[in-house]
Amino acid sequence: MITIAVDAMGGDHAPRPEVEGSVLATREFNDIRILLVGQAPVVRPELAKHATPNLPIEIVPASEVITMNDHPAQAFRRKRDSSVHVAARLVREAKADGMVSAGNTGAVMTVSRFLLGTLESVDRVALAAPFPNARGGVSVLLDVGANVDSRPEHLVQFAVMGEVYYRATFGNRRPRVGLLSVGEEEIKGNVLTREVYTLLKKSPVHFVGNVEGGDLFSGSVDVIVCDGFVGNIALKICEGLAVSIFDLLRKSLKSSILSQVGAKLSQRAFKGLKKKIDYTEYGGAPLLGVRGVCVIGHGRSNANAVKNAIRVAAGLARARINERIEQELSATAVPA
Amino acid sequence: MITIAVDAMGGDHAPRPEVEGSVLATREFNDIRILLVGQAPVVRPELAKHATPNLPIEIVPASEVITMNDHPAQAFRRKRDSSVHVAARLVREAKADGMVSAGNTGAVMTVSRFLLGTLESVDRVALAAPFPNARGGVSVLLDVGANVDSRPEHLVQFAVMGEVYYRATFGNRRPRVGLLSVGEEEIKGNVLTREVYTLLKKSPVHFVGNVEGGDLFSGSVDVIVCDGFVGNIALKICEGLAVSIFDLLRKSLKSSILSQVGAKLSQRAFKGLKKKIDYTEYGGAPLLGVRGVCVIGHGRSNANAVKNAIRVAAGLARARINERIEQELSATAVPA
Numbered sequence: 228m229i230t231i232a233v234d235a236m237g238g239d240h241a242p243r244p245e246v247e248g249s250v251l252a253t254r255e256f257n258d259i260r261i262l263l264v265g266q267a268p269v270v271r272p273e274l275a276k277h278a279t280p281n282l283p284i285e286i287v288p289a290s291e292v293i294t295m296n297d298h299p300a301q302a303f304r305r306k307r308d309s310s311v312h313v314a315a316r317l318v319r320e321a322k323a324d325g326m327v328s329a330g331n332t333g334a335v336m337t338v339s340r341f342l343l344g345t346l347e348s349v350d351r352v353a354l355a356a357p358f359p360n361a362r363g364g365v366s367v368l369l370d371v372g373a374n375v376d377s378r379p380e381h382l383v384q385f386a387v388m389g390e391v392y393y394r395a396t397f398g399n400r401r402p403r404v405g406l407l408s409v410g411e412e413e414i415k416g417n418v419l420t421r422e423v424y425t426l427l428k429k430s431p432v433h434f435v436g437n438v439e440g441g442d443l444f445s446g447s448v449d450v451i452v453c454d455g456f457v458g459n460i461a462l463k464i465c466e467g468l469a470v471s472i473f474d475l476l477r478k479s480l481k482s483s484i485l486s487q488v489g490a491k492l493s494q495r496a497f498k499g500l501k502k503k504i505d506y507t508e509y510g511g512a513p514l515l516g517v518r519g520v521c522v523i524g525h526g527r528s529n530a531n532a533v534k535n536a537i538r539v540a541a542g543l544a545r546a547r548i549n550e551r552i553e554q555e556l557s558a559t560a561v562p563a
Numbered sequence: 564m565i566t567i568a569v570d571a572m573g574g575d576h577a578p579r580p581e582v583e584g585s586v587l588a589t590r591e592f593n594d595i596r597i598l599l600v601g602q603a604p605v606v607r608p609e610l611a612k613h614a615t616p617n618l619p620i621e622i623v624p625a626s627e628v629i630t631m632n633d634h635p636a637q638a639f640r641r642k643r644d645s646s647v648h649v650a651a652r653l654v655r656e657a658k659a660d661g662m663v664s665a666g667n668t669g670a671v672m673t674v675s676r677f678l679l680g681t682l683e684s685v686d687r688v689a690l691a692a693p694f695p696n697a698r699g700g701v702s703v704l705l706d707v708g709a710n711v712d713s714r715p716e717h718l719v720q721f722a723v724m725g726e727v728y729y730r731a732t733f734g735n736r737r738p739r740v741g742l743l744s745v746g747e748e749e750i751k752g753n754v755l756t757r758e759v760y761t762l763l764k765k766s767p768v769h770f771v772g773n774v775e776g777g778d779l780f781s782g783s784v785d786v787i788v789c790d791g792f793v794g795n796i797a798l799k800i801c802e803g804l805a806v807s808i809f810d811l812l813r814k815s816l817k818s819s820i821l822s823q824v825g826a827k828l829s830q831r832a833f834k835g836l837k838k839k840i841d842y843t844e845y846g847g848a849p850l851l852g853v854r855g856v857c858v859i860g861h862g863r864s865n866a867n868a869v870k871n872a873i874r875v876a877a878g879l880a881r882a883r884i885n886e887r888i889e890q891e892l893s894a895t896a897v898p899a
Contacts, residue, residue: 361810417792420792460745
């Protein structure tokens with residue numbers, strides 16, 4: 228049995244999708260038990276809406292709530308009984324094998340980094356974002372914002388952690404690792420990436436060289452490494468552009484009666500496309516390098532996204548991802 | 564009369580779109596004269612296909628051709644009679660008011676930077692990429708790849724150059740300038756952007772603060788400043804994602820007869836959308852900071868894109884953009 232602590236108060240629509248996602252997860256996966264962490268007076272009636280007599284779901288009270296507007300460091304210091312704090316403590320005390328939150332990403336990162344601590348061989352944790360690629364597979368970009376101003380050895384650690392996560396989650400034994408840069412040749416890039424290139428060539432990861440911005444979606448590579456400043460900008464560009472294109476498409480399709488009829492007939496195709504690029508299928512972004520398993524969902528997570536985040540967290544716990552990261556990093560001799 | 568030197572050998576389909584775009588430009592704009600630079604035996608028959616007896620188009624011979632595979636620095640040194648070299652010399656010798664090329668971007672930047680030189684008050688040139696935003700306007704991102712590893716004062720110069728270019732090209736007297744970062748607050752960002760933030764606050768540009776990746780398309784800002792490493796990755800992500808979404812859409816729409824009929828009915832809407840986000844309308848990216856006007860088009864430029872690049876180059880020459888950049892930069896006291 229794998230136990231996952233779910234922050235019931237985190238997302239934009241909490242606690243509804245968190246509770247429903249937990250119910251779906253326990254119904255679909257036999258070996259998952261949920262600790263729903265949050266304000267009991269809010270969470271209990273929500274849970275009561277579902278027919279859950281025999282489901283392994285338990286409410287763990289937490290009196291405070293971190294909002295999307297809270298400043299991460301302040302929330303960490305001042306809201307010590309928040310659902311995020313309590314979930315992280317459950318993981319630290321081994322009462323849960325992992326935690327899931329769709330709350331304030333910065334706050335969840337800060338709280339879990341400080342309460343769980345980082346792994347022995349890890350200097351900096353990294354947030355890894357999975358997304359669909361053109362070959363029907365998944366590519367993972369990291370770091371997407373746990374750090375700014377990383378040193379070369381940090382990026383090498385990101386590469387190793389990303390590789391271990393990819394292997395554990397997407398069933399690929401030897402994922403291809405690329406370094407995000409501005410050209411494929413070794414000499415292309417900035418001071419940081421040129422150093423990282425040299426280090427990755429000597430590392431045990433399956434390093435395929437520099438990749439460019441377009442390779443995020445080409446499927447030519449499985450794990451893409453970059454510093455958190457670049458990765459965060461990249462992630463937000465993707466979200467922004469996808470939303471813009473669909474908005475423009477919707478407006479275009481409404482512009483005439485003919486195209487409205489056409490859109491109606493094509494509805495299933497649009498839905499198929501939406502499902503294909505639906506982030507909720509990928510279940511959130513793991514924070515790699517903390518002592519424990521922490522998966523962070525999008526604030527807009529629906530029940531399906533929460534369910535999948537729980538699935539991913541359980542999978543990482545089951546795969547003992549942190550033991551594997553420690554093993555592989557101890558084999559990666561990187562000068563500090 | 565404004566004279567523009569057009570590299571007839573540059574793009575993926577040269578010289579056809581270059582010649583046709585030149586013909587279109589001279590037909591549409593009364594005050595533009597074209598010098599078509601390239602191998603006369605190739606360019607002349609292409610030009611002869613158009614009814615051009617009275618159009619102000621002249622062929623200027625250049626014996627060599629820089630290909631997309633040529634290494635920029637090598638091409639600069641070894642192909643001294645390339646169409647790019649000859650076009651840049653025409654600008655340097657004031658025989659042309661500006662140049663346009665859809666060739667190897669790195670090579671065009673290298674050749675024009677060295678042959679034209681940089682402006683007195685500019686330390687680093689910057690490549691500026693215009694693209695459509697969700698409000699139906701245009702946003703400009705710079706630098707998208709003329710440099711890697713920029714210093715804070717370089718980004719301030721990019722901001723000033725971007726503002727002057729925006730004003731001259733898109734008719735906005737006080738464009739809003741944002742700094743690409745990972746959060747809106749002043750303290751968000753990396754070492755570089757935090758310093759740039761402080762400098763931009765004191766500068767004469769209309770600085771609206773940090774913006775995030777999603778703001779590239781939101782239209783909340785007109786000019787977005789970043790270093791060339793980040794900007795180049797951002798640009799390639801946009802190109803890659805847009806292509807991926809349209810590919811997936813096309814495949815989805817072909818998946819059933821019903822949706823095929825629907826797509827047929829919606830055809831005009833799709834075309835409207837495509838036109839809206841069509842880069843060819845924006846006429847390429849100016850290389851700002853060189854002594855002269857240089858506009859670089861996409862390798863896939865069609866005749867319309869070449870025509871618009873010529874229009875943009877003529878507009879920048881007419882607006883005496885470099886005098887304005889020098890004026891504004893001399894008013895921007897930035898400690899070196």
